Amino acid sequence: MKAPWITYRPELKVLDCTIRDGGLINDHQWDEKFVKAVYQTCVDAGIDYMEVGYKASKKLFARNKFGDWKFCDEDDLRRVVGDNDSEVKLAIMADAEKCDYREDIPPKDQSVIDVVRVATYVHQIPTAVAMINDAYDKGYEVTCNLMAVSTVQEPELDQALEVIAASPASTVVVVDSFGSLYAEQIEILVKKYKSYLNGTGKEVGIHAHNNQQLAFANTIEAIIHGANRIDATMGGLGRGAGNCPMELLIGFLRNPKFRLRPILKLLEEYIEGLRKTVEWGALIPYVITGQLNQHPRSAMKWRASENKNKFVDFYDSCVSEE
Amino acid sequence: MKAPWITYRPELKVLDCTIRDGGLINDHQWDEKFVKAVYQTCVDAGIDYMEVGYKASKKLFARNKFGDWKFCDEDDLRRVVGDNDSEVKLAIMADAEKCDYREDIPPKDQSVIDVVRVATYVHQIPTAVAMINDAYDKGYEVTCNLMAVSTVQEPELDQALEVIAASPASTVVVVDSFGSLYAEQIEILVKKYKSYLNGTGKEVGIHAHNNQQLAFANTIEAIIHGANRIDATMGGLGRGAGNCPMELLIGFLRNPKFRLRPILKLLEEYIEGLRKTVEWGALIPYVITGQLNQHPRSAMKWRASENKNKFVDFYDSCVSEE
Numbered sequence: 001m002k003a004p005w006i007t008y009r010p011e012l013k014v015l016d017c018t019i020r021d022g023g024l025i026n027d028h029q030w031d032e033k034f035v036k037a038v039y040q041t042c043v044d045a046g047i048d049y050m051e052v053g054y055k056a057s058k059k060l061f062a063r064n065k066f067g068d069w070k071f072c073d074e075d076d077l078r079r080v081v082g083d084n085d086s087e088v089k090l091a092i093m094a095d096a097e098k099c100d101y102r103e104d105i106p107p108k109d110q111s112v113i114d115v116v117r118v119a120t121y122v123h124q125i126p127t128a129v130a131m132i133n134d135a136y137d138k139g140y141e142v143t144c145n146l147m148a149v150s151t152v153q154e155p156e157l158d159q160a161l162e163v164i165a166a167s168p169a170s171t172v173v174v175v176d177s178f179g180s181l182y183a184e185q186i187e188i189l190v191k192k193y194k195s196y197l198n199g200t201g202k203e204v205g206i207h208a209h210n211n212q213q214l215a216f217a218n219t220i221e222a223i224i225h226g227a228n229r230i231d232a233t234m235g236g237l238g239r240g241a242g243n244c245p246m247e248l249l250i251g252f253l254r255n256p257k258f259r260l261r262p263i264l265k266l267l268e269e270y271i272e273g274l275r276k277t278v279e280w281g282a283l284i285p286y287v288i289t290g291q292l293n294q295h296p297r298s299a300m301k302w303r304a305s306e307n308k309n310k311f312v313d314f315y316d317s318c319v320s321e322e
Numbered sequence: 323m324k325a326p327w328i329t330y331r332p333e334l335k336v337l338d339c340t341i342r343d344g345g346l347i348n349d350h351q352w353d354e355k356f357v358k359a360v361y362q363t364c365v366d367a368g369i370d371y372m373e374v375g376y377k378a379s380k381k382l383f384a385r386n387k388f389g390d391w392k393f394c395d396e397d398d399l400r401r402v403v404g405d406n407d408s409e410v411k412l413a414i415m416a417d418a419e420k421c422d423y424r425e426d427i428p429p430k431d432q433s434v435i436d437v438v439r440v441a442t443y444v445h446q447i448p449t450a451v452a453m454i455n456d457a458y459d460k461g462y463e464v465t466c467n468l469m470a471v472s473t474v475q476e477p478e479l480d481q482a483l484e485v486i487a488a489s490p491a492s493t494v495v496v497v498d499s500f501g502s503l504y505a506e507q508i509e510i511l512v513k514k515y516k517s518y519l520n521g522t523g524k525e526v527g528i529h530a531h532n533n534q535q536l537a538f539a540n541t542i543e544a545i546i547h548g549a550n551r552i553d554a555t556m557g558g559l560g561r562g563a564g565n566c567p568m569e570l571l572i573g574f575l576r577n578p579k580f581r582l583r584p585i586l587k588l589l590e591e592y593i594e595g596l597r598k599t600v601e602w603g604a605l606i607p608y609v610i611t612g613q614l615n616q617h618p619r620s621a622m623k624w625r626a627s628e629n630k631n632k633f634v635d636f637y638d639s640c641v642s643e644e
């Protein structure tokens with residue numbers, strides 16, 4: 001056997017979702033300076049895409065209760081990226097049933113955004129497909145992020161993939177929302193997604209969470225089995241246990257266009273300091289929900305309480321019958 | 323494909339090396355109460371082996387400069403474990419060239435220790451084999467931990483494995499000392515070790531470090547490919563980036579004899595508190611040495627300095643030509 005890990009696939013592209021996924025920790029209240037720094041880091045490090053935030057419905061979410069990056073109004077975006085005179089493509093996430101996409105997503109030629117990532121649970125697939133079509137027709141590159149796949153029954157997943165494969169989404173992302181999947185499961189899922197997309201030219205993506213300290217390992221596993229669209233965040237910043245850390249991913253990828261040093265600079269200048277005000281990482285309550293394939297919301301609540309280090313009580317509450 | 327990860331191999335055994343590997347952080351100055359708590363946790367959690375410390379040479383290391391667990395005198399051991407009236411087997415580590423094994427390791431019938439783990443670099447193999455023979459002749463179960471395998475050239479590794487396979491060591495451990503190996507490399511190594519041990523009844527072990535947050539993932543990978551002797555530590559405690567966290571490993575293993583709850587209790591009552599006085603985990607300097615396949619000693623020094631969060635300077639120092 002040779003050593004495939006010291007070569008690279010030119011078609012593999014990396015997406016930074018630091019600001020978007022990290023925004024789930026603090027209601028998207030990121031300092032503009034930080035958002036600019038992440039953007040500049042993406043430019044300097046050769047990252048392919050940066051996801052800036054959500055396009056959330058202002059009917060569902062009060063504009064003044066959340067930071068700008070929950071809504072990604074065009075003016076706010078341009079304050080940070082100007083006309084985005086860079087190689088980095090910009091993405092926003094649009095959640096099924098939480099986005100007034102017809103009104104709030106402008107035609108591509110009126111926006112600095114390049115990619116719309118439609119996030120959906122399996123029961124929302126028809127809504128998601130309508131959103132995918134809308135964004136595609138407006139001129140965007142579109143992806144479909146099928147969330148919480150670890151809780152989806154196989155016949156439903158097969159049906160969903162068939163429908164998404166027929167849509168104009170150019171990437172379908174394997175999303176381990178609860179950080180519960182092991183590498184063998186990632187392999188099965190990536191192969192399944194690929195089989196449904198076979199011949200369409202569409203790519204498989206991976207979005208891993210770090211509850212069991214497997215986000216990076218599962219991302220590598222997905223890459224080995226052919227995923228070419230890879231999500232990561234600076235320092236692993238993200239809700240709960242956080243995401244696949246960009247500094248690990250870029251250390252692994254061998255494409256010389258990627259550069260580690262700008263990422264280390266961001267970690268030093270911004271991410272370390274954030275730990276004083278926001279918390280993320282594979283802390284024990286997140287480990288437990290990951291092991292149990294549960295949504296991390298109970299763990300987030302626990303970590304916000306005075307009992308945050310009462311691991312046994314939290315475990316008991318997660319496995320209780322009540 | 324079915325789901326092999328929800329079954330288990332009865333022959334798979336787990337070794338806790340919290341006190342031994344963790345002792346490399348603080349010169350083995352562990353409070354006796356903590357050592358007792360780890361021991362009791364191993365008993366309660368169904369762990370197969372507990373490694374208590376080193377048998378270090380008192381000629382090389384001053385007895386009063388290190389904690390008891392660097393020497394593991396019989397009296398000190400028995401203060402903690404009594405006659406070890408439990409299912410847990412006790413292990414000590416003996417480093418090649420750092421252990422006066424002939425004098426300091428008593429015959430098995432005079433010791434509460436069950437297992438001697440001989441740790442060796444590849445250039446010390448003849449010394450290690452002499453130590454393995456000595457411990458075996460004294461009545462112990464013996465393992466061989468070939469350290470820093472990520473820096474060993476393949477012909478040397480082949481030669482070493484041939485020699486160890488002919489020795490009375492019953493387990494040979496794949497040791498990723500620098501936390502630099504990816505899962506594909508673990509697969510290659512485990513398969514190689516197995517091929518050399520084929521037909522001897524000897525087992526392959528895995529000892530992973532967490533520099534790239536891959537300790538748990540690499541441990542799973544080793545298990546998939548047949549490793550049946552698994553090292554882990556409570557909370558991942560260990561030098562530098564630390565080890566494969568026991569709470570993740572036990573969450574993954576499906577043998578009902580293992581229990582997670584006592585481990586969570588130890589984490590809550592002891593391990594969290596330790597973070598105030600000792601540091602371990604996949605911090606950026608350890609990530610960098612792992613990526614570069616370097617010993618973590620430069621990163622440990624850096625973390626002990628006032629520049630500990632100057633990641634870019636540390637990176638530059640690691641890749642400089644000087």
